Amino acid sequence: MPDLMTPSAQQVGSTTSFGAWADYPPETGGVRDYTTGDSFGRIHWPLSAKHQRLMSKTFEQPLTTDLWILLDLDRAVHFGEDEESTVEYAVSLAASMASQVHSRGRQVGLIANDSRGTVLEPHRAVRQDRLILDYLAVCQADGRTPLTQTLAWDRIRRLPRRAIAVITPSADPGWVRLLQAVRGKRSTLIVFYVDPASFGGPDQNPSFDLGQDVDLYVVRRGDDFARLVRTRDAIRIS
Structure with a gap:
């Protein structure tokens, strides 16, 4: 995995000013x-x-999550088979991110639009990295709700967070607008687009106008995660 803490993603957990606590009701x-x-x-x-x-x-006060991972498990957007599939790459990316962030002593949560609508929030009494990795070991792309329609966006909007990472093979520009809408002040946005065309899926030729302050990684079959290159341009993937 690239180091999500640098350069623009170094905001993850590096400041205490991320909105008033009054925005988040106490538990x-x-x-x-x-x-x-x-x-x-x-x-x-x-x-x-x-x-x-x-x-x-x-x-x-609810725990401030340094990174929320939004994992797209809508079955309609995944392609490939076994280890060489978009879902396998997406799950591996999520596991790598969770391990990296937790190893820095920071909080990580995960939301997936699988058939159960999984939400794994940080907890003071539980090792959340273990829960997330255990879930990722058995999860499947069995969801029927597109990323644009999942309730995860409203949940993320209401929770304290410092960064949001989306992992998806979906080319629907609708989720990009939702991502921008929930970001909040000073939240870092990270996107891993798992290109389905490289896994035997359709060539969707998507256009993502993410803006200059969003870290976009394009992941293709055979890529070494450690060598992924961050770009912050308004991207047309071709």
């Missing part, structure tokens, strides 16, 4: 005894009744 973390000054809205009434004393809810 209930547990309960404790009521303390004078706690608001009534903080009181956990069912547990207070059970324990016969006032109990207050405790809150934690």
Whole structure:
């Protein structure tokens, strides 16, 4: 894998200013005894009744995910067979990214539009890299929802994140517009386009106007992931 931390992707996890925490509602973390000054809205009434004393809810801000990986597992866009297939390359890219980012001590999450609509969020008590790798070892391109229609975009928009990486063989320009719409302030955008034509699929001759600040990698059959070249032009892949 290329180093996703440099040069423009070095923003991943390198700054603490990525929007106000008020944009992301806190999660209930547990309960404790009521303390004078706690608001009534903080009181956990069912547990207070059970324990016969006032109990207050405790809150934690959701973990900021340094990188969200959006993996396209729509069966309609994948081509090739076994190890020489777009889905195998896409899954391998996702695994490599997750391992690289986690090895830097950073948080990584994964969303896939497979048949189950998989979402793997970082958790304080779980090694998320292990969960992601275990999932990627068995996942399949069995989804029936195009990348442009998945609910993942709305979920990503509502979660703290520093970078979004899309892995897809889809040439539909609709997901490009959605990616731009959810980016947020200072979020890094990374795209891995797995070219289906090199895996026996149709030559889609897509045109991606990603803009100057998006890192685009074009991945073809036989490519060495470590030698992928980043480009930030408005790209026409031919």
